[in-house]
Amino acid sequence: MKFARFKKDGRVMLAVAERGEEFHGRFVDEISEFGDLIDVLNAGDEAVASLSARLLKGEPLDPACEHLPPLASRGKIICIGLPRSHERDGLWQPDYPTIFARFSSSLVGHRQPIVRPTVSTHLDYEGEIAVIIGKGGRAIPKSAALDHVFGYALFNDATLRDYQSRTPQWTVGKNFDNTASFGPYIVTTDELPPGARGLRLQTRLNGEVLQDASTDDLLFDVATLVETISEVMTLNPGDVIVSGTPAGVGMAHTPPLWMKPGDVCAISAEGLGSLINPVAEE
Known part of the structure; x- marks a missing residue:
């Protein structure tokens, strides 16, 4: 899996690609229980798998979307x-x-x-x-x-x-x-x-x-x-x-x-x- 963060229309998106280059994602504010990938990692492997499945069902990302660092970097x-x-x-x-x-x-x-x-x-x-x-x-x-x-x-x-x-x-x-x-x-x-x-x-x-x-x-x-x-x-x-x-x-x-x-x-x-x-x- 590949995980990425984008910005579209001023809103942050989490996205995933499964052994390919096409990312699918959702706006972070639509995933109420998770604010960022760091939150998902803290929640454990089952949460990562659940989020991945949800993101794969999201909209395909336009390659022109603005890339963000792939983590919000609240950590070290x-x-x-x-x-x-x-x-x-x-x-x-x-x-x-x-x-x-x-x-x-x-x-x-x-x-x-x-x-x-x-x-x-x-x-x-x-x-x-x-x-x-x-x-x-x-x-x-x-x-x-x-x-x-x-x-x-x-x-x-x-x-x-x-x-x-x-x-x-x-x-x-x-x-x-x-x-x-x-x-x-x-x-x-x-x-x-x-x-x-x-x-x-x-x-x-x-x-x-x-x-x-x-x-x-x-x-x-x-x-x-x-x-x-x-x-x-x-x-x-x-x-x-x-x-x-x-x-x-x-x-x-x-x-x-x-x-x-x-x-x-x-x-x-x-x-x-x-x-x-x-x-x-x-």
Whole structure:
């Protein structure tokens, strides 16, 4: 299954596609018991199955509908820095995941513009795969970690590098409004390899491939990330783990390659579609 959120006539819609690309959906305000997919995940597997059946009977979605991030992101957005394949970029490789937070105010959906703020021109791309938690827990063992995952999506963890480097903490460079993208939809785990292993992840800027790697290159796989993060904090349904980007980021080029207004950035991975965003000036 694929789950997505859209906006039509100013109203939010939840939609689903069953092993295909045609989405069917309903307006959220017509599904009285559920306000968002996070509510459904909290209600459990039977609620997810019930909602899916109802959405499949809804109207087919016009491809021109406005995409929203596939979750309302009321939960945590936990990002991982410096995966193994950054060795090519000459960056330090950690023995423990570099963990930082993103906030939902920084997110846009598929085909919505990533906005370069007026205070910086150092806007970098980072193609990544996001892990959506479906079953909550604390101190989750690695052997059970993948049972807590609902699905996966694409993520562009775009970063203002000059602001990121101003402090030892990365938060400020990662949280300008409307600078990261998430989508175009969530794909449930049954449609992908366990742990999303072996997927080819690519980032294209204006059609040029700049990142091209396998998810097997990540130093910390999905099960390890779930285990490690849940040792510290409770993971709740709807929380998102953004698993890290491969080599080829813009700051590693000589000279650095920054995204600018008028560019188009596309993140793609097998089974997860393509997340495409133009870049606009604030």
